[in-house]
Amino acid sequence: MNLFFAGGLATFLLIGLPVAFSLGLLAVLGMYLFNGGSVAFDQVPIIAYSALDDFTLTALPMYVLMSQILVVSGVGRDLYEMASKWFRHFPGGLAIATVFCCTIFSAISGSSVATAVTVGVVALPEMVQRGYKRRYVLGLLAAGGTLGILIPPSVPMIIYGSLTGESVGQLFIAGVVPGIILTLSFMIFASIQMRHIKEKPATWNERWEASKKAIWGLLLPVAIIGGIYSGIFTPTEAAAVGVVLSFLIAILVYRNLTFMNLKKIILTTVNTSAMILFIIIGAKLLGFILTMLQIPQQITEAATGTDVSPWVILIVINLVLLGLGMFLETVSILVITVPMLYPIITALGFDPIWFAIIMVINMELALITPPVGLNLFVLKGLDNKNSLGEIVKGVIPYALIMVLFIILMCFFPQIATYFVGDVQ
Amino acid sequence: MNTLYKFSDLLIKYAAYLAGILIFATTLMTFYEVLSRSFFGMPTAWATELSTYAIIGSCFLGTAYAVRTYAHITVDLLVNRVNNVTRKVFAYICNALGLLFSVILTGYGFSHISLTFELGTTSTSLLRIPMYLPELFIPIGGVLLIIAFILQLVDGDVHKGGDSL
Amino acid sequence: SNDDGATENAEASGEEYEPATIRLAYNLPPDHHISHGIEQFVQKIEEESNGQIEMQVFANGQLLSDKDMNQSLLTGGIEMGMNSSTIWSSTVPAMGIFDVPYVFEDYEEVGESLNGEFGDILRSEMEDVGVKVLMFGDYGFGQFANNQRPLESPEDFAGMKIRSVGTLPSELIQAYGASPVFMGGGEVYMGLQRETVDGATSGTTAMVQRSYDEVTDYLTVNNYAYFEFILGVNQEYWDDLPENTQTLIEETANETEEWIRHQTKLEDEETLQVLKDRGMEVYEVPADELDVWKEAAMPVWRTFEDEAGEAGEKLLDIAEEE
Numbered sequence: 003m004n005l006f007f008a009g010g011l012a013t014f015l016l017i018g019l020p021v022a023f024s025l026g027l028l029a030v031l032g033m034y035l036f037n038g039g040s041v042a043f044d045q046v047p048i049i050a051y052s053a054l055d056d057f058t059l060t061a062l063p064m065y066v067l068m069s070q071i072l073v074v075s076g077v078g079r080d081l082y083e084m085a086s087k088w089f090r091h092f093p094g095g096l097a098i099a100t101v102f103c104c105t106i107f108s109a110i111s112g113s114s115v116a117t118a119v120t121v122g123v124v125a126l127p128e129m130v131q132r133g134y135k136r137r138y139v140l141g142l143l144a145a146g147g148t149l150g151i152l153i154p155p156s157v158p159m160i161i162y163g164s165l166t167g168e169s170v171g172q173l174f175i176a177g178v179v180p181g182i183i184l185t186l187s188f189m190i191f192a193s194i195q196m197r198h199i200k201e202k203p204a205t206w207n208e209r210w211e212a213s214k215k216a217i218w219g220l221l222l223p224v225a226i227i228g229g230i231y232s233g234i235f236t237p238t239e240a241a242a243v244g245v246v247l248s249f250l251i252a253i254l255v256y257r258n259l260t261f262m263n264l265k266k267i268i269l270t271t272v273n274t275s276a277m278i279l280f281i282i283i284g285a286k287l288l289g290f291i292l293t294m295l296q297i298p299q300q301i302t303e304a305a306t307g308t309d310v311s312p313w314v315i316l317i318v319i320n321l322v323l324l325g326l327g328m329f330l331e332t333v334s335i336l337v338i339t340v341p342m343l344y345p346i347i348t349a350l351g352f353d354p355i356w357f358a359i360i361m362v363i364n365m366e367l368a369l370i371t372p373p374v375g376l377n378l379f380v381l382k383g384l385d386n387k388n389s390l391g392e393i394v395k396g397v398i399p400y401a402l403i404m405v406l407f408i409i410l411m412c413f414f415p416q417i418a419t420y421f422v423g424d425v426q
Numbered sequence: 427m428n429t430l431y432k433f434s435d436l437l438i439k440y441a442a443y444l445a446g447i448l449i450f451a452t453t454l455m456t457f458y459e460v461l462s463r464s465f466f467g468m469p470t471a472w473a474t475e476l477s478t479y480a481i482i483g484s485c486f487l488g489t490a491y492a493v494r495t496y497a498h499i500t501v502d503l504l505v506n507r508v509n510n511v512t513r514k515v516f517a518y519i520c521n522a523l524g525l526l527f528s529v530i531l532t533g534y535g536f537s538h539i540s541l542t543f544e545l546g547t548t549s550t551s552l553l554r555i556p557m558y559l560p561e562l563f564i565p566i567g568g569v570l571l572i573i574a575f576i577l578q579l580v581d582g583d584v585h586k587g588g589d590s591l
Numbered sequence: 592s593n594d595d596g597a598t599e600n601a602e603a604s605g606e607e608y609e610p611a612t613i614r615l616a617y618n619l620p621p622d623h624h625i626s627h628g629i630e631q632f633v634q635k636i637e638e639e640s641n642g643q644i645e646m647q648v649f650a651n652g653q654l655l656s657d658k659d660m661n662q663s664l665l666t667g668g669i670e671m672g673m674n675s676s677t678i679w680s681s682t683v684p685a686m687g688i689f690d691v692p693y694v695f696e697d698y699e700e701v702g703e704s705l706n707g708e709f710g711d712i713l714r715s716e717m718e719d720v721g722v723k724v725l726m727f728g729d730y731g732f733g734q735f736a737n738n739q740r741p742l743e744s745p746e747d748f749a750g751m752k753i754r755s756v757g758t759l760p761s762e763l764i765q766a767y768g769a770s771p772v773f774m775g776g777g778e779v780y781m782g783l784q785r786e787t788v789d790g791a792t793s794g795t796t797a798m799v800q801r802s803y804d805e806v807t808d809y810l811t812v813n814n815y816a817y818f819e820f821i822l823g824v825n826q827e828y829w830d831d832l833p834e835n836t837q838t839l840i841e842e843t844a845n846e847t848e849e850w851i852r853h854q855t856k857l858e859d860e861e862t863l864q865v866l867k868d869r870g871m872e873v874y875e876v877p878a879d880e881l882d883v884w885k886e887a888a889m890p891v892w893r894t895f896e897d898e899a900g901e902a903g904e905k906l907l908d909i910a911e912e913e
């Protein structure tokens with residue numbers, strides 16, 4: 003049965019069936035073969051609908067729309083022009099600026115996909131145009147986007163909290179230092195990887211001029227961050243505010259939003275968001291039948307049922323999470339594995355808050371591991387020139403950094419837990 | 427035949443525009459909710475719920491257009507390494523498989539909404555929207571998908587957009 | 592082998608059960624007392640049937656969320672599902688009775704009602720759509736938490752924005768002069784923290800589970816609703832089960848229902864104490880002031896009557912008598 007699913011998915015994907023339909027069709031075949039024949043098909047529309055029946059998902063198309071407006075109007079270009087003037091004399095300067103943007107956006111959105119789309123749509127064309135290697139940029143964006151769920155706020159941490167009863171506030175605090183360390187590691191690696199691009203420093207006058215030009219683009223994130231932190235709107239609603247503000251800037255300041263532009267913006271937005279949402283439907287359908295057949299449960303059980311040292315179990319748990327992360331989306335993995343793992347982890351004497359951070363980093367990995375990795379897909383959706391293979395190759399070093407970071411956290415759990423004690 | 431082809435393609439494109447309008451509508455509703463709640467202290471009873479329906483609608487109405495424009499992500503690892511004939515065969519198989527999935531989604535989608543209609547299930551909110559209405563997007567999107575995959579089979583084209591891994 | 596052993600045991604206990612696999616889905620965290628009840632229920636059935644009846648449990652919404660659970664149960668996607676009465680009320684309006692404010696005053700009254708005609712009406716309404724009710728799993732009384740001010744009378748609600756789930760609780764919030772806000776479950780914690788919303792309503796068990804004490808300061812204990820979870824089984828599937836299997840399941844369900852009800856009271860008390868200990872300022876509405884709260888909630892009773900028709904009227908009549 004496991005072989006059927008793994009082999010079936012590989013076959014569908016390799017002959018060129020789109021990811022969304024590969025997942026969906028495999029789920030349907032799985033239902034037919036292992037879940038009572040065609041009577042199980044009644045569940046298809048139920049699950050397909052419920053996959054999208056979530057208000058927080060509405061942010062995704064809106065963030066896609068916002069990024070399209072930023073690109074077409076030129077707001078994004080001006081922002082990068084400014085970043086370039088300030089950072090270009092550093093090796094890989096724009097890469098550092100991009101990770102910085104990801105971090106800021108992560109800190110406000112709680113969503114990794116939104117981070118990857120929004121930063122990516124602006125950064126990718128500008129960086130490629132300035133001579134950065136497309137593959138490197140794609141890898142950087144896919145990985146930088148995942149910071150969204152490690153740096154608080156973070157939806158997976160809220161889910162972990164409600165499944166285990168751990169304090170969400172403590173989980174958020176535990177994410178801060180790991181988030182900063184991972185951000186810095188990404189920056190350092192990117193800077194080394196892209197060190198060949200180093201321009202002569204801009205003059206202070208050039209910097210000033212570029213900053214003036216980018217002022218509207220700068221006000222946008224300031225307004226969004228301010229609005230979310232002051233509670234005027236939620237991170238989901240922030241997407242709508244972002245669209246409206248970028249529209250106003252495009253119409254009133256840049257004055258270059260024509261009707262033809264608008265038609266193009268609409269169709270691109272529809273294509274990208276329908277593509278991502280349909281993958282979510284496919285992933286949910288496949289997750290449904292796999293869960294029904296208890297495949298992830300059995301794998302988790304087998305991995306933790308062995309009688310070996312706690313550290314071996316921990317390693318196995320991480321491998322299982324990595325494996326599940328390849329095929330399932332993050333919320334499914336959390337609700338399936340956390341209730342099984344939490345009692346084991348605490349019984350073995352590990353700190354549950356620390357383990358939450360380990361879980362979240364694994365969820366970050368799930369977002370960038372093929373075949374089902376949402377961050378890979380949103381980046382692929384940004385531009386036809388991006389191939390999935392290139393994105394995957396680009397992201398591998400960052401995935402390794404995350405794995406190394408998990409190992410580091412095992413030796414120094416204080417990275418996550420040091421500040422937690424002071425909270426209550 | 428040619429007229430039917432053109433009409434079908436146009437239908438898919440207009441559905442995509444409608445999907446875009448739904449995304450705009452979501453933006454406006456959500457923005458209105460923010461203004462109304464945070465500046466006038468009056469949250470709406472409808473913005474969140476209708477936005478969710480609109481986005482569901484935008485996905486199902488837009489997905490056929492994404493098929494026609496090769497916007498759905500594919501893995502191009504093998505496809506770019508085989509000869510033209512094999513590639514063409516693969517394309518036919520994929521479109522047929524896509525059609526199969528769309529037919530199941532549509533057929534069972536219709537029977538699903540007829541059950542919801544019979545039971546009179548509403549949303550658990552102040553709006554009490556009959557749930558068969560937003561669920562209608564599933565079979566409608568399914569029919570559009572069926573049309574899209576048939577058109578793909580008629581074209582017999584292969585995806586030219588990708589580059590090799 | 593294993594199977595032979597099971598058969599032997601079954602013979603030893605004098606009862607033979609037809610092998611069956613029953614899938615049961617629900618959406619509550621593992622530490623909740625209803626989850627503990629379900630664990631016992633499942634364990635008992637498997638033991639009593641010597642493993643002939645296999646129960647596959649999907650907790651925490653890992654298979655189905657609250658919203659898609661009922662559809663899946665009705666179409667036979669799963670055999671058993673446990674879901675809140677609030678969600679059921681969107682298909683079976685009479686189920687809204689548990690959200691009608693101040694219908695129940697104490698835990699004992701709930702048990703008596705559900706074991707009598709009151710419960711029969713609900714069971715028969717559910718059977719009409721194709722679900723047999725096996726168990727009413729008590730979740731506990733509903734309360735209000737907020738980050739603005741102590742709510743010591745219905746008037747204190749004026750102008751507040753309160754996150755709400757479900758039709759009737761939202762109507763109550765409106766009746767008290769506040770505005771219901773709809774936001775995703777994952778955003779409530781942040782919403783309360785940043786004061787996007789002023790308050791939220793839930794049972795104290797959930798408030799502890801979701802760390803509400805970290806983001807709200809005031810708790811009002813007015814026991815306005817009695818949240819209920821219904822364990823249902825697909826009627827067609829049920830009718831095909833052998834009689835002894837049905838009896839075993841029903842008896843176990845009844846036992847579990849009693850256990851959960853007993854536990855609910857303890858959990859409500861315990862979690863209330865936890866919230867106090869963690870520094871929330873608690874206002875418990877005194878018994879003699881409840882009439883004021885109930886009076887102000889009367890529009891919600893009317894709404895329920897309109898929606899739930901004859902069955903609803905009967906339910907309200909029975910509730911009023913007691």
Ligand code: NA
Nearest residue numbers: 108112150155
């Ligand atoms: Na975040």
Ligand code: NA
Nearest residue numbers: 327328368374
């Ligand atoms: Na993955």
